[in-house]
Amino acid sequence: MKLQARDLRWRPPHSGTARTIVEDVSLHVGEGELVGLIGPNGSGKSTVLRMIYRILRPTAGAVAVDGRDVWEISARENARLMAVLAQEQGGGVDAGGGFGGFSVCEMVSMGRTPHKSPFARDDRHDAGIVQSAMQRTGVLPMAERSFATLSGGEKQRVLMARALAQQAGLLVLDEPTNHLDVRYQFEIMNLIRSLGVTAIAALHELHIAAHYCDRLYLLENGRLAASGTPAEVLTEETIASVYGVRAAIRLHPRTGRPHIEFMPDDPV
């Protein structure tokens, strides 16, 4: 599955003189690629992803999956094409997020909804997929727990399991490592990579972006500041100018991927 976003712009509707949040953003994710969207707080990463997963209609520009405009596809078919791990869920779930009454297993089972006719019950095929998704994300032992009682990191893994259960060819992930300790950060990223599906992920952790992504897009104030391989994008100059932090970067001799050492005490 391929993703293409062309000339995306977003301004809050009915906002009078409000500023444009995203301007001129074009990106593509090839079949089986894992692409990272990075940039400082407020640079527009979530807004770009929301346009991709069709929560926000672009003010201008278009998003296409395998050449089809996402707004011309029904919401249900769209859910079969792309699975989303969104920030709203991550933020919302801390307070229950409306899912307070559901068990972990029920939450993950919701990933099967786009594949079933209305009112159909889970069959054994669905149950097997749900079980496997819980196993791969390490949440199987808590299958019967109430979702609301989980820690932030446990909830994040359950939401990842739900996205896996959806078995979509495109994953759209807004900070998938949010709330996760270092072990689970790597486990989730290894899992995403091992799936071999097409994926785009907003990431804060630059070492994760450097290590896992095939290519990166760097946003600054709603516009693309750089794009390319991690080694092309994560340079000392770009990190200083976009993030305002000094860093020393070495390329790993075997992988060619950047290894970043931040030097927060050195002036930019």
Ligand SMILES: Nc1ncnc2c1ncn2[C@@H]1O[C@H](COP(=O)(O)OP(=O)(O)OP(=O)(O)O)[C@@H](O)[C@H]1O
């Ligand atoms: N509905 C809205 N109305 C007005 N401004 C908005 C709206 N949604 C987002 N913004 C603003 O747009 C900017 C980009 O927000 P966005 O959430 O896309 O950034 P981000 O890069 O994902 O940030 P973070 O890394 O902090 O999650 C922010 O300044 C935000 O306050």
